[in-house]
Amino acid sequence: MIGISIVSVIVLLGVLIFAHELGHFLMAKRVGVGVLKFSLGFGPRILGRKIGETEYLLSLIPLGGYVKLLGESPGEELAEEDRKRSFTTQTVWKRIAIVAAGPVFNILLALTIFTLVNMIGLPVMTAEVGMAHPGSAAMESGIRAGDRITAIGGKSVTKWNEISEIVSKSNGKPLLITVQRDGLPREITVTPKAMKTRNLFGEEVESFKVGISPSPHTVVQRLNPLSAFGEGIRQTWMISKLTVISIVKMFQGVISPKTMGGPIFIAQIAGAQVKEGIVPFLLFMALLSINLAILNLLPIPVLDGGHLLFYGIEALTGHEVNLRWREMAQQVGFAMLILLMIFVFMLDIERLNIKFINDFIRTFTG
Template sequence: MIGISIISVVVLLGVLIFAHELGHFLMAKWAGVGVMKFSLGFGPRIVGRKIGETEYLLSLIPLGGYVKLLGEAPGEELSPEDEKRAFLKQPVLKRIGIVAAGPVFNLLLAVAIFTVLNMVGLPVLTSEIGALQPASAAMESGMKEGDMIISLDGKSVSKWDEISEIIGRSEGKRLRVTVSRDGRPMEIPVIARLMKTKNIFGEEVETYKIGISPSPRTVIERHNPLSALGKGLRQTWMIGKLTLISIGKMFQGVVSPKSIGGPILIAQIAIAQVKEGIIPFIVFMALLSINLAILNLLPIPVLDGGHLFFFMIEWVTGREVNVRWREMAQQIGFALLILLMIFVFMLDIDRMNIKVISDFIQKITG
């Protein structure tokens, strides 16, 4: 089992890193920029092979990767022929495209994963009522556990998320709820009440509810290719939006920085998802790919977003940012990134209690 766990983590990180670096690589090739190295991993080389001008590497530390471009460092000595293919000699829009392609490919990977899963089929909660809250609007109106909601205000429903959405935006208006009970349709009028609840960030919010919760019954929902793609795009957009909101909530103090996870937590979740099955593992891969894209787009020097920030300034002003200022920002950004990595690593260690560590050592030693 320990072998499967290690393989799952390596596959997860490998696919995400490969997709990201492939974006940089392909865009650089398309733009006519020389690519000197394509590496999965950092540090010492494990294996490698040179094909054409590019050296393809598998390196020791599997926590990232890189694409080394011709002429990407200021002051790099180049022949007149190489200068035409040097990264920093390209028009600013080409440079922006090359840098942005990494995060974009991570987003495309997520869209592709969700599209395929939507075609294969994913379990969704049915419209069957599993429980009613005491003294709720639903209970007082005569609804019962086991009722299957088939329409709300004349709109057919078959999934629980459709029910939640319609009730949530009802604004206290009377709803005509049609349920199937013992195989017979029955219309029940109900008025949703404004209730206080907590959102996923732990904030207290008000929303309209009638006091019902779903049964655990699920059905497999499948989509045709076009519909699956549309849903995959929406899922990627919603998760990306939620990630950005989460970052904002962290700066507001709503979300604790302790919720940040590093390599150890990612590995733990990946292993747990593999135990649940291949689909939960692949869904986690898509979620992580979206997070990787967004975090890389943050305007922090040494990340893609930091490079994009300087190139955008150059595009708007028509002048390159001073090399000295850029190098200073890179050094500060690198130091901050190291501190963040240490902080996240310590959080991961703090989450691991003695029993978890003991069990892990026991598995390795047999």
Template sequence: MGISIASVIVLLGVLIFVHEFGHFLVAKLMGVGVLKFSLGFGPRLIGRRVGETEYLLSAVPLGGYVKLLGESESDHVAPEDDKRSFSSQSVWKRIAIVISGPAFNFLFAILVFAIIYMVGVPTVTSDVGGVQPGSPAHAAGLREGDRIIAISGKAVSRWGDLAEIITQSGGQELVITLARDQEQFEVRLKPELATGKNIFGEDVEAYRIGVSSSTNTFIERQNPFAALWSGNLQTWNITELTLLSLVKMVDGVVSPKNLGGPILIAQMAGVQAKKGIMNFVFFMGLLSINLGVLNLFPIPVLDGGHLFFYLIEAVTGREVNIKWRERAQQVGFAILIMLIIFVFYNDILRLFGE
């Protein structure tokens, strides 16, 4: 329990700071006054004013906020400060400030994954762990313990690369180069379509040769440039998978019961922390992406809701009517509260289920 509490405090603290720092930094760069920078909501625990900005640690650690000069219609702004008011900025500057929070979450994930790739990632080798009877691999003579070192002239050392080449083969004949008992030789085979389950439990057809991976791994380390590129790809793939999961949830393929809230996050943070620092850091990157995606939803009160109104303004050349924005924010707040209640309900059901 102690590890879970400590790890979730670190996890949420870092992610909230990254998100709010994105808003803070871009607002400063745009010349907009920043009145408050708070980690957490609610009553102030500790704080300090530096210049015009009050830096706060607040009681409820489930979010944070940056209070900008002239952010609200009701804010009083002195005439001499009008140029530094958020509402006086061009729509494109306001868009940049709003989108910077989620953008920093994605950039942070890229950096986290890049560090992991530089430190080293356990990677499954291209060793054959099993051969399915009657499969193309079995007919070609592949055996457990064989190491596949190339496919149609393309060198492979990772199981993921091997699987990708086979899946994308289109059923064309492949030349498999094997290493067995310190000897190398080639076999030819044609992948065949087989039905299996994807990560959502749906039946899908894919080309396979009938081999499974072994448990052998090696530590793969990358140079900083390669690691940054891999971190970028990893962030893109996880973002795509997150959005696809939401689509599958709407379609009824994935149950909404899979959604989790702070309790599940605390449990998972504790589990990953016990597994090691790299597991915990990876989980932090994963959650940072989820936070970025969530905040871009076009729900008023979230960054995505503000972004939606500013994009309408950019296209039409007119601000959205204040009454419409206020009503939309009320609806958005209600949606957000219902979502929070739902994920807490799921978390409690999991606790009782355990």
């Protein structure tokens, strides 16, 4: 299990990092900026080859990567013929494009994975009723276990999530539900009831329900390329929105920071997903790719979002942010990133449930 987890997390992070750095690399090439290094990983070089002006590297620590651009560092001495190809001499919009391309490629990777998985096929819950709960609106209206819902509120349905979505958006208005029972169609009117429930973040919310649960039966849904792409866009948007909301909820204190995970936690999940099959592993990769993109867009210095913040200010004011201020912000951002890495690593160790390490950590954290 440990071996599978290690290999799977290396593959997982390798693909995510490659996609991210490839975005920076291709956009830099597109706008005419020289690229000196393209590295998967940090630290000492394991393998490397120079093609043209670019040195392609595989480095020891597989927790990140980087693209070194010509003239990237302020004050870097350049030959006169290289100045036009220097990163710092480009217009602010070209610099924004280069920096933003990394997260954009992670989003595109997720979209590609979702599209592929939708073509391979995903198990979905059918529209068959598994249970009508006692005392519920559905039971009172005559819906029974085994009924197959074919339409609700005037809309045809084939999947359970379509039913849930229509009911939750009903605002308590009566719904005409068409079911197949014993091979015959029946029409039943049900009025959803407002109920207190917990959302994904553990918050108590009001939701409309009719009191039915799905049967355990699933079918594999395979989509044609165009439909798979459209569904992929919807899934990418849904996960992106959920990720942003989760970050906001964490700052609001609704979600505990202890829900975060580091490399060890990711490796454990990746290993478990690989054992389930290629599709669960690919879905986990898509989820992480979106997370990587959005986290990189946070306006924290040293992250892509921090650079975009400075370039955005420059675009609005027409002046670069003072170099000294930028350097100070980078140092603060780097310190924040290191502290965050230490925090999630300690959480990972806690999850391993190794007693002597837990005791050691609690000695210092109380």
